[in-house]
Amino acid sequence: MGGGGALPSPPSRKGKKKNTPNPQRTKRKLENSKQCTVCGQRRRLYHCTICRKFYHKRCHIPPVEVKRGLWSCVFCKTKDQLRCQENQARLKESEVLRWRMLPEKQLKCELLLLTMYCHSKSRFFIHKPKQNKADFPGLKNMWLNKIKYRLEKKAYHSVQRFVEDMRLIFQNHSIFYQNHKFNNLGVTVGGLFEKTFKRIFFN
Template sequence: MYSKKKKLEKPDVCKICRDGENLLCCDTCSRLFHGDCHLPPVQTERRPWSCTFCRIKKSSGSQQCHKESEVLARPMGPEEQLKCEFLLLEIYCHSDNDCSEKMSHDNYTPEIFECMKNLKMLNEIGKKLREQWYPNVEGFMRDMRLIFQNHRAFNKCKDLFLLGITLEKKFEKNFTEVFAIQEIK
């Protein structure tokens, strides 16, 4: 007998957009993605293939700690690119799902419209990362922080406001951990 929760779960869906069909499986873990949802986009001829989540986990050995200002000034090399892609994918995994879930309950309130604008801004940041548009980490972080700043300024719906605050805290925590930023006391 299946429980109600079990029925609602979609086991074969993209980790990012939560949709099915034409999925590619990471050869290191069990995560599934559409080629274009993943950052960087999956090159199907490249086998074996590890997703960004697995690549970050593998590369996150003992790192020397840095000040945030040093990290922000870094040129966007391959390692920084991977870390920024990871940070964006983490936000996609949470914001798209939570915003979509809220949309079905509230039916396009002005707050949902703002939430969707923020998701479009995330897509723009993803496009900039794919095209290697950011010369340094600071440009990426400025764009991401602007989304959270706009969310706080324009979202009056308590639930969505709190969701944005939660996502921002998660993003900043991930940023600090992934880039091994030293907390200044």
């Protein structure tokens, strides 16, 4: 074989900058990844020191009252309580509905309502329905923000009153959108409520 045709030298790596982590860029990226678990918006967030999720003061139920120091969300506050509940005898719904709204029951209702707010399909039910009252005489409107206000003001004196208002939202929806495909949204979210209600209060 001839002496020509030498193999080409591999490309030189000289002068190439090595990618080094940029602390400022990493910090900015972390800041930008923070968003409220309920509404998805950023800025002025409080983080749970246990699960590390973020909430706005008014998005969390009940509203965040701490300014500094340790704070835990209602999901983490009730975790042990629900775990202990699993070993107890299953209650009937009629028994649960008769409960007075003591602090422990209030906390469970807050957990249930916050779970609903965190579900994307529940957003349709947050604000007052826009249906014309004249088309539905005698119908009592209900929506999530109204229930949230009543719960924060401790206006519910029993679990039954809270559950009745929640169910009223989906009962009304089935009337507003009777024989309409949009009725499925109320069925889906109403089913989520019933499933979560049983998990928190019964299991």
